[in-house]
Amino acid sequence: xxxxxxxAGPLCALPIGLFLLIGFAAPLLAVIGFSFMPPRxxxxxxxxxxxxxxxxxxxTSYISFLWSLALAAVTVAILAVICYPVAYGMARIxxxxxMLVTLLFTIPLFVSENVRLYGWVLFFIKNGVLLGTLKxxxxxxxxxxxxxxxxxxxGMVYVYLPFMLFPMTLGVAMVPDQIREAALDLGATRWxxxxxxxxxxxxxGIMIGFxxxxxxxxxxxxxxxxxxxxxxxxxxxxxEIAFTYAQNWPLGAAxxxxxxxxxxxxxxxxxxxxxxxxxxGRR
Amino acid sequence: xxxxxxxxxxxxLVVVWTCAIVIFMYxxxxxxxxxxxxxxxxxxxxxxRWGVDWWHKTFDSIEIRQLFETSILIALCVTAxxxxxxxxxxxxxxxxxxxxxxxxxxxxxLPIFFPQSVLGLALLLxxxxxxxxxSWRTGVLAHLVWIxxxxxxxxxxxxxxxxxxLEEAAFDLGATRWxxxxxxxxxxxxPGIFSGALFSFLLSWGNFPLxxxxxxxxxTIPKYLYAKxxxxxxxGVPVLGTVSTFxxxxxxxxxxxxxxxxxxxxxxxxxxE
Numbered sequence: 001x002x003x004x005x006x007x008a009g010p011l012c013a014l015p016i017g018l019f020l021l022i023g024f025a026a027p028l029l030a031v032i033g034f035s036f037m038p039p040r041x042x043x044x045x046x047x048x049x050x051x052x053x054x055x056x057x058x059x060t061s062y063i064s065f066l067w068s069l070a071l072a073a074v075t076v077a078i079l080a081v082i083c084y085p086v087a088y089g090m091a092r093i094x095x096x097x098x099m100l101v102t103l104l105f106t107i108p109l110f111v112s113e114n115v116r117l118y119g120w121v122l123f124f125i126k127n128g129v130l131l132g133t134l135k136x137x138x139x140x141x142x143x144x145x146x147x148x149x150x151x152x153x154x155g156m157v158y159v160y161l162p163f164m165l166f167p168m169t170l171g172v173a174m175v176p177d178q179i180r181e182a183a184l185d186l187g188a189t190r191w192x193x194x195x196x197x198x199x200x201x202x203x204x205g206i207m208i209g210f211x212x213x214x215x216x217x218x219x220x221x222x223x224x225x226x227x228x229x230x231x232x233x234x235x236x237x238x239x240e241i242a243f244t245y246a247q248n249w250p251l252g253a254a255x256x257x258x259x260x261x262x263x264x265x266x267x268x269x270x271x272x273x274x275x276x277x278x279x280x281g282r283r
Numbered sequence: 284x285x286x287x288x289x290x291x292x293x294x295x296l297v298v299v300w301t302c303a304i305v306i307f308m309y310x311x312x313x314x315x316x317x318x319x320x321x322x323x324x325x326x327x328x329x330x331x332r333w334g335v336d337w338w339h340k341t342f343d344s345i346e347i348r349q350l351f352e353t354s355i356l357i358a359l360c361v362t363a364x365x366x367x368x369x370x371x372x373x374x375x376x377x378x379x380x381x382x383x384x385x386x387x388x389x390x391x392x393l394p395i396f397f398p399q400s401v402l403g404l405a406l407l408l409x410x411x412x413x414x415x416x417x418s419w420r421t422g423v424l425a426h427l428v429w430i431x432x433x434x435x436x437x438x439x440x441x442x443x444x445x446x447x448x449l450e451e452a453a454f455d456l457g458a459t460r461w462x463x464x465x466x467x468x469x470x471x472x473x474p475g476i477f478s479g480a481l482f483s484f485l486l487s488w489g490n491f492p493l494x495x496x497x498x499x500x501x502x503t504i505p506k507y508l509y510a511k512x513x514x515x516x517x518x519g520v521p522v523l524g525t526v527s528t529f530x531x532x533x534x535x536x537x538x539x540x541x542x543x544x545x546x547x548x549x550x551x552x553x554x555x556e
Contacts, residue, residue: 008374009381016372016391016431023428024394027402027409034408044412086304089297103539104305110485110531111312112505115524118512119311122318122326122521129314132328158307190289212396219398222491226512236400243404243496253408256401267396276388280377280440 028260034253042249052254061238061255068235069262072217075156076210079164082157083209087168102169105162113159117226120155121146124227147229155223160216164209170279171205172198204274211270215263235259312528318521325516337518347523353419354503357494358487360423361430365483368427369434370476376435377442394432402429403496410497417499425497426487433486434479441475474542474549481538485531 036048039055056062090098108116123129126144134140145151175198183193199206221236230237235255242252318326322334341347375381376388394402406425407417415421449471453463469476491505498506504527511520 009379009384010375012371012379013375013381013387014371015368016375016435017387019368019427019431020390020394023406023424024402027405027428030409030412031405042411082304085297085300089294089301093294093297094301101301101305103535105308107528107532107535108308108312110489110535111524111528112489112491112508114491114505114509114512115315115527116311118508118520118524119314122314123310125326127327129317129328136329158311161304161308215396216398219400219492221400222509236398239401239404243407249408252404256404259398259401263397267393271389271392271396276385276392277377277443280436280443 031253031256031260034250035257037250037253039250040248052250055251056254056258061235064233064235064238065258067232068218068220071153071156071220071232071234072214074153075160075217076164076214078153078157079161079213080206080210083161083165083168084172087165087172090165090169091173102166105165109162114222114226116159117155117222120151120158120227124151146227147231149228149232152223152228152232155227156217156220159220159223160213163216164213167205167209167212167279168202169205171202171207171209173202174205174279175201204279207270208274208279211266215266218259218263312525315521315524315528319518319525321518324518326518326521337522341519341522347519350502350504350507353498353501354488357419357422357426357498357503358484361426361487362480362483364423365427365431365434366476366480368431369438369479369483370472372431372435373438373442373475373479377439378445378447391432391435394429395436399429399490399492400495403493406493407496417497419498419501419503422494422498422501422503425493426490429490429493430483430486434483437482438472438475438479441472441478445471471549474545477538477542477545481535485534489527489531 030044033044035052036050037044037046037052038049039051086101090101094101121128124144124146125131127135128144131142131144134142145154179197179201180193183197188196219236221234221240224230224232224234224237236259239252239255239259242248242255246252317328317330319337320333320335321327321330322332322336372391375384376391403425406421406428410417410421410424445468449467450463453467458466489505490503491509494503494506495509502510504523508520508523511517
């Protein structure tokens with residue numbers, strides 16, 4: 001039976017492994033391949049060239065790149081502050097209610113982000129829920145916040161909140177009660193317990209939350225389109241334009257490769273350090 | 284004790300903060316609902332003419348019915364395939380100890396840690412290179428690339444709490460491999476499999492970035508709504524948005540109730556034995 005057990009793991013991993021090879025690895029290789037094709041071509045087996053990458057260096061795409069990275073970084077920082085108390089509550093305070101709270105934060109994940117962001121448009125738009133109420137109840141006439149950089153951030157914080165919250169909750173739940181109490185008994189202040197005990201011990205979950213929300217936020221585009229009125233052009237927008245209106249797949253592919261390099265580097269850097277069994281299994 | 288009153292304060296603050304964030308999460312859905320309940324062509328708040336005209340208009344449309352059919356068809360196909368692949372994937376993820384498991388776990392997570400819009404474009408290139416015509420079928424494939432790993436993770440959490448001794452005991456009592464699977468492994472893991480199926484269906488139902496690039500001429504609800512949103516205001520958008528929000532919430536709550544019942548029945552069965 002030990003022989004059977006030895007083979008069971010790889011055997012069970014086979015279907016998903018094959019599927020991800022065809023559905024994930026191969027498409028990414030195709031993108032890399034396309035990025036070396038001559039501009040405005042649609043085949044994969046022409047003479048490779050570096051023209052697309054040179055074109056990017058000469059273009060303004062780096063501005064989009066910086067915008068995407070900066071917006072994602074700010075989003076992650078805001079989310080860290082917003083989510084920690086909630087994660088703490090879910091892991092320690094709410095008890096049997098934490099299941100309900102989890103459910104409440106899960107439901108929005110199943111509604112596409114463009115629909116939910118459109119709800120914010122209706123909230124912030126002139127004569128919308130916020131400004132309409134201000135006008136009719138308080139007699140205040142204010143300018144709409146729509147189409148500003150701030151509102152794009154608002155939308156990103158809103159959309160990526162669960163992706164920070166859930167890993168963070170797993171992380172906070174990993175801190176054993178006895179260690180916290182021991183630290184308090186030894187005379188540590190509340191702040192010291194937080195900084196020296198709770199934060200370091202829940203770091204694996206927190207780091208995964210950072211990583212997940214950052215990576216997804218770098219790929220954000222709907223926020224800028226629906227709420228921001230294209231005030232900021234994120235990198236995904238440049239990529240999408242190259243693929244659709246400009247019909248320049250190799251250029252879009254080259255931009256996508258650069259984005260993949262950033263994302264891949266971060267993911268490998270963070271995931272390499274953590275034992276997923278410890279984070280997921282303790283629930 | 285002086286600490287306990289401070290602690291009570293802190294807990295109260297956390298509860299208030301969490302309530303505020305929950306309201307933040309649901310405010311857009313509330314706005315959509317309000318906007319759908321007006322009879323005028325444009326949304327002006329406070330609403331002066333309430334009515335459900337736009338609900339009638341939206342549901343009488345054949346195009347909308349077609350959208351629902353396509354979205355549900357894709358979600359059902361995704362669910363059926365994803366549960367099977369993810370079930371075995373989860374066993375390899377959490378149940379068996381094997382060399383390479385740690386790398387395998389990270390590879391499975393990669394598609395989740397990847398911007399979906401880039402994944403959608405990559406799949407568009409790939410389907411084109413393979414000469415596949417874009418339709419709801421390629422949409423199913425695209426959804427699966429992202430949803431199978433999520434479902435694997437969801438089922439894995441249940442598998443972690445699975446006691447392998449149960450299987451061993453059944454083997455010792457002379458059960459065949461198939462019997463053990465059917466009578467022990469499957470029933471014990473069923474709540475996890477059910478959650479995996481629920482997640483698969485709902486994530487596919489609400490997906491936009493992958494559908495946008497990979498379903499070709501076939502429209503799903505999120506894709507259709509996006510086209511309408513960009514083109515200008517129509518009250519049909521809030522109506523459909525409300526339907527998809529409440530549909531998802533209802534399905535999830537029913538699913539959650541089913542899981543609770545299953546768990547209770549399971550723990551009753553264990554205590555009876």
